[in-house]
Amino acid sequence: MSHCLADALAIVNQRIEAAMLQFQRSPNSVQLLAVTKGQSAATILQAWQLGQRQFGESYVQEALPKLEVLNAYPIVWHFIGPLQTNKLRWIAEHFAWVHSLDSLKHAQRLSAQRPAELPALNVCIQVNVSREPQKAGITEAEALELIPQIKKLPRLQLRGLMTLPAYTDDFEQQRQSFRQLAEFCKYLGTLGHALDTLSMGMTDDLEAAIAEGSTLVRVGTALFGQRN
Numbered sequence: 001m002s003h004c005l006a007d008a009l010a011i012v013n014q015r016i017e018a019a020m021l022q023f024q025r026s027p028n029s030v031q032l033l034a035v036t037k038g039q040s041a042a043t044i045l046q047a048w049q050l051g052q053r054q055f056g057e058s059y060v061q062e063a064l065p066k067l068e069v070l071n072a073y074p075i076v077w078h079f080i081g082p083l084q085t086n087k088l089r090w091i092a093e094h095f096a097w098v099h100s101l102d103s104l105k106h107a108q109r110l111s112a113q114r115p116a117e118l119p120a121l122n123v124c125i126q127v128n129v130s131r132e133p134q135k136a137g138i139t140e141a142e143a144l145e146l147i148p149q150i151k152k153l154p155r156l157q158l159r160g161l162m163t164l165p166a167y168t169d170d171f172e173q174q175r176q177s178f179r180q181l182a183e184f185c186k187y188l189g190t191l192g193h194a195l196d197t198l199s200m201g202m203t204d205d206l207e208a209a210i211a212e213g214s215t216l217v218r219v220g221t222a223l224f225g226q227r228n
């Protein structure tokens, strides 16, 4: 294999550690989610054997065979892709987390379809901080209305917020988008909606996200190379 996963994983973990030190984040406050869309079950297994435990998938059709093959491993699966009504049952049955929640209808269905023998499904609301029309996610004002309704659903545990800001290679601009989400999260805390998860930062902007309080960076390319 030309691409060495062990080296890539070590480098990403070093980037996270360095950013945590630079921006005075407390130990263990940032976790790595390995994003494996476009990657095989064998690659996921290899990352597991290197110590990675949390994995993110974006498409049900693609994830289904991989989760089946890896059924015996206690992997923490996160669903980070667009939600489609007819795929929610399978997500509710197989994932520990959903990062891309953006409607009450989907929240109600996920709660109703979460199997009784599993713990509540951890969810993050996806906020479109950059207001890009082609991207999923809702505005802060919409999230503010949605949150009390999600908190009433018995089989969901509202954990936090997720964002995927407009691309820029400018560090200060990256920080600004992430700060917008972090400040909204703080504001929610003052309203009695304390949340412990900020899912933000990817291959190109994880340092900026960690600077602004990310607790979970979602990294694909830096671990597995360019997707086909």
Ligand SMILES: *Cc1c(COP(=O)(O)O)cnc(C)c1O
Binding pocket: 035, 037, 058, 080, 081, 164, 202, 203, 204, 218, 219, 220, 221, 222
């Ligand atoms: C693909 C994807 C990622 C990973 O992006 P990279 O730039 O490859 O690290 C993170 N979050 C979401 C929602 C994604 O779809």
